[in-house]
Amino acid sequence: MSKRVLCKFFAHGACLKGEHCEYSHDWTAPQNNVHFCLCRLLQLTRINSLYSILTHLIFAQVCTFYQKGTCTYGNRCRYEHVKASRPWSGASSSSSSSSRTSSQPPISGCVPQVLTSRSGVHCSSTSVEVSSRSRPLGPRNQPAWNRGFEQPDYVDGTDVIESRTVRPADQSICSFAAAGDCPRGEACPHIHGDLCPTCGKHCLHPFRPEEREEHMKTCEKKQKQLEALKLSQEIECSVCLDRVLSKPTAAERKFGILSECDHAFCITCIRNWRSSSPTTGMDVNSSLRACPICRKLSYFVIPSVIWYTSKEEKQEIIDNYKAKLKSIDCKHFNFGDGNCPFGTSCFYKHAYRDGRLEEVVLRHLGAEDGETVIAKDIRLSDFLGDLRIS
Amino acid sequence: MIDFGRVQKELQECSKDSQASGIKVSPKADNLARLVGTIPGPIGTPYEGGTFQIDITLPDAYPFQPPKMQFATKVWHPNISSQSGAICLDILKDQWSPALTLKTALLSIQALLSAPEPDDPQDAVVAQQYLKDYQTFVGTARYWTETFAKTSALGVEEKVQRLVEMGFLESLVRSTLDAVGGDENLALEKLCSA
Numbered sequence: 001m002s003k004r005v006l007c008k009f010f011a012h013g014a015c016l017k018g019e020h021c022e023y024s025h026d027w028t029a030p031q032n033n034v035h036f037c038l039c040r041l042l043q044l045t046r047i048n049s050l051y052s053i054l055t056h057l058i059f060a061q062v063c064t065f066y067q068k069g070t071c072t073y074g075n076r077c078r079y080e081h082v083k084a085s086r087p088w089s090g091a092s093s094s095s096s097s098s099s100r101t102s103s104q105p106p107i108s109g110c111v112p113q114v115l116t117s118r119s120g121v122h123c124s125s126t127s128v129e130v131s132s133r134s135r136p137l138g139p140r141n142q143p144a145w146n147r148g149f150e151q152p153d154y155v156d157g158t159d160v161i162e163s164r165t166v167r168p169a170d171q172s173i174c175s176f177a178a179a180g181d182c183p184r185g186e187a188c189p190h191i192h193g194d195l196c197p198t199c200g201k202h203c204l205h206p207f208r209p210e211e212r213e214e215h216m217k218t219c220e221k222k223q224k225q226l227e228a229l230k231l232s233q234e235i236e237c238s239v240c241l242d243r244v245l246s247k248p249t250a251a252e253r254k255f256g257i258l259s260e261c262d263h264a265f266c267i268t269c270i271r272n273w274r275s276s277s278p279t280t281g282m283d284v285n286s287s288l289r290a291c292p293i294c295r296k297l298s299y300f301v302i303p304s305v306i307w308y309t310s311k312e313e314k315q316e317i318i319d320n321y322k323a324k325l326k327s328i329d330c331k332h333f334n335f336g337d338g339n340c341p342f343g344t345s346c347f348y349k350h351a352y353r354d355g356r357l358e359e360v361v362l363r364h365l366g367a368e369d370g371e372t373v374i375a376k377d378i379r380l381s382d383f384l385g386d387l388r389i390s
Numbered sequence: 391m392i393d394f395g396r397v398q399k400e401l402q403e404c405s406k407d408s409q410a411s412g413i414k415v416s417p418k419a420d421n422l423a424r425l426v427g428t429i430p431g432p433i434g435t436p437y438e439g440g441t442f443q444i445d446i447t448l449p450d451a452y453p454f455q456p457p458k459m460q461f462a463t464k465v466w467h468p469n470i471s472s473q474s475g476a477i478c479l480d481i482l483k484d485q486w487s488p489a490l491t492l493k494t495a496l497l498s499i500q501a502l503l504s505a506p507e508p509d510d511p512q513d514a515v516v517a518q519q520y521l522k523d524y525q526t527f528v529g530t531a532r533y534w535t536e537t538f539a540k541t542s543a544l545g546v547e548e549k550v551q552r553l554v555e556m557g558f559l560e561s562l563v564r565s566t567l568d569a570v571g572g573d574e575n576l577a578l579e580k581l582c583s584a
Contacts, residue, residue: 290487
């Protein structure tokens with residue numbers, strides 16, 4: 001009898017009797033293992049009453065860790081993995097689960113009552129299944145999984161139990177079907193997503209409206225971008241006669257959008273033209289600032305990796321560009337130390353070192369013809385110019 | 391640096407529809423910076439039937455600077471120098487745009503031939519004649535076209551046929567033409583003096 005009890009000296013690694021000890025020196029004996037663990041645990045926790053509770057639970061062969069949620073041994077655990085309360089009887093289990101269903105449906109819905117079909121709980125598992133069948137399901141659930149499964153009466157052990165008890169919205173859709181083709185076809189135990197009209201994949205979850213909407217939105221946006229990119233690929237620069245997006249370096253593969261017209265150039269070509277030294281007789285403002293094709297004056301060029309198809313898209317590109325520039329500190333303004341020649345029309349950020357933005361106070365002057373003009377930097381020459389020396 | 395990729399493309403584009411437009415551009419040597427353009431005289435003008443050659447030199451900054459163009463064939467036109475062949479055309483100067491190509495520039499020159507601008511002349515003598523004595527201008531322009539813009543365009547066989555029609559022996563015509571390098575007028579002079 002004593003041979004069955006673990007030697008407490010041996011447990012601490014210091015039994016002097018060795019093989020002649022009347023107590024057990026066998027770690028692997030299950031009762032020793034448990035006993036030793038409990039001893040250690042009680043040593044640590046110093047709760048004596050726990051001993052009886054724990055021993056009761058362990059010798060009843062139910063894994064308490066699993067019941068609490070996580071058992072690190074998983075499938076290899078030697079104790080019974082039974083969820084929730086130990087199935088005392090089929091009837092009580094069904095009644096307790098159904099009563100819980102009414103009070104908190106999401107929890108009971110996503111937690112399957114019995115996940116195992118081990119011999120010890122086999123009979124109760126079937127009884128749960130039967131009871132779940134007979135249990136009147138909510139009107140919300142009933143049509144849901146009927147729609148999800150075209151063959152409700154197929155036989156596939158655990159999957160059936162799981163899918164029956166899990167709410168359809170909590171189930172993930174079949175990844176094979178979402179990627180294009182599910183080899184299991186109709187017999188697949190997972191929900192097959194609805195067809196997305198944009199990307200042509202079965203990736204819309206039938207029971208998650210928010211996810212559907214989000215997917216549709218991103219999908220449409222992606223599609224639009226793709227189409228715009230496709231169109232942009234074809235566009236040639238009128239200066240170098242090359243396709244803008246087929247240029248050798250990434251820096252060149254950009255459009256230079258003119259603010260006033262819709263003619264396409266690559267950013268390097270249009271910038272080269274606008275900054276080229278004017279040949280004799282050429283006026284900078286009327287020739288170089290003009291579109292090479294329609295000669296309409298544009299005061300700035302917007303770089304963009306994509307060409308637009310509508311006015312709104314162009315405006316969006318311009319706005320994004322301006323917003324980006326607005327976040328960069330103007331090197332002319334130089335945190336208030338410098339003087340920006342562009343003044344209030346500068347695209348860059350005019351902020352002082354303390355983060356305060358430059359306040360622009362426009363000076364309105366009454367012109368002679370009654371109109372108001374905004375005064376720029378006033379120079380002495382402005383006054384002298386008007387001076388008439390008699 | 392000249393964008394030779396673009397020049398190459400322009401040449402291809404030109405040769406594609408040279409049948410329809412009659413405008414040809416070909417490089418003078420291996421260097422693509424020096425080219426020769428050919429335009430037919432516009433129909434309904436004194437230049438009709440002539441083929442005009444234009445020397446083209448591309449500047450380093452092409453296409454951001456206009457190509458230099460000059461008539462190699464002598465032309466009687468208010469906006470083209472009768473001496474040097476220099477062309478007075480705004481798009482070759484301050485109105486140049488990189489969206490223009492050699493072909494469009496040559497087309498503009500062709501248009502200039504049919505619509506002279508005597509108020510903004512290159513050759514003052516021609517412009518004076520155009521304004522004061524239009525009939526003489528047309529006559530001179532036609533004569534210049536016949537004399538300078540046609541010979542090179544005609545095939546040897548046509549020249550031979552024409553001279554034979556004048557009453558010369560075919561073998562003699564051929565040898566004389568060969569001797570003067572294919573110039574019909576020179577051959578005629580030689581034949582007459584012989």
